[in-house]
Amino acid sequence: EVQLLESGGGLxxxxxxxxxxxxxxxxxxxxxxxxxxxxxxxxxxxxxxGISSSGGDTYYxxxxxxxxxxxxxxxxxxxxxxxxxxxxxxxxxYYCARPSLTLIRVIITWGQxxxxxxxx
Amino acid sequence: xxxxxxxxxxxxSPGQSITISCTGTSSDFGDYHLVSWFxxxxxxxxxxxxxxxxKRPSGVSNxxxxxxxxxxxxxxxxxxxxxxxxxxxxxxxxxxxxxxVFGGGTKLTVV
Numbered sequence: 267e268v269q270l271l272e273s274g275g276g277l278x279x280x281x282x283x284x285x286x287x288x289x290x291x292x293x294x295x296x297x298x299x300x301x302x303x304x305x306x307x308x309x310x311x312x313x314x315x316g317i318s319s320s321g322g323d324t325y326y327x328x329x330x331x332x333x334x335x336x337x338x339x340x341x342x343x344x345x346x347x348x349x350x351x352x353x354x355x356x357x358x359x360y361y362c363a364r365p366s367l368t369l370i371r372v373i374i375t376w377g378q379x380x381x382x383x384x385x386x
Numbered sequence: 387x388x389x390x391x392x393x394x395x396x397x398x399s400p401g402q403s404i405t406i407s408c409t410g411t412s413s414d415f416g417d418y419h420l421v422s423w424f425x426x427x428x429x430x431x432x433x434x435x436x437x438x439x440x441k442r443p444s445g446v447s448n449x450x451x452x453x454x455x456x457x458x459x460x461x462x463x464x465x466x467x468x469x470x471x472x473x474x475x476x477x478x479x480x481x482x483x484x485x486x487v488f489g490g491g492t493k494l495t496v497v
Contacts, residue, residue, distance in 0.1 A: 372437050
């Protein structure tokens with residue numbers, strides 16, 4: 267069974283940093299591109315970042331470019347999101363999401379999410 | 387302003403059919419067949435209901451169907467049931483310079 271388990275969320279002050287992790291199991295992690303998608307309280311879904319299967323290519327939404335960094339450790343089946351210079355509008359549930367093997371822009375599977383709160 | 391526009395809300399009675407539209411503002415949207423639809427219940431992660439415009443994942447009821455004509459994709463739910471109530475999001479690649487875009491979401495109420 268495919269499982270994605272996010273962790274690392276919590277309360278952080280504006281301007282602070284946080285690193286999210288997503289532990290993957292039940293599939294060959296190193297074969298799949300991966301994504302982060304977020305949802306602010308009471309709002310819709312927003313794609314945040316994507317990374318190729320090897321980690322060599324990364325993609326970001328304009329709203330997070332330069333502040334968030336996606337990476338992966340294929341030896342540990344883990345996806346990361348390093349979040350710096352956090353702002354109030356970064357507060358959201360962050361989901362790890364796996365796409366189709368062949369169509370990397372077709373998201374198939376979601377984790378349960380981890381909540382990031384940005385407040386002083 | 388999302389590149390994919392959905393109605394904020396739709397409603398229907400049990401047993402009826404409803405359709406949720408998803409209109410792309412980019413002319414490139416009409417060239418791609420990568421539209422997905424997700425259902426989300428309060429406090430839960432999104433669930434894939436339709437992918438590549440009309441394909442249904444294993445385990446999803448055949449009451450859910452998808453289509454696309456030009457720049458508008460649609461999700462139709464037939465034989466509405468109370469458990470269908472929730473938020474629905476379309477998602478797609480919409481052309482060069484984008485990666486993945488979500489629609490603003492549609493709240494479905496079964497009255």
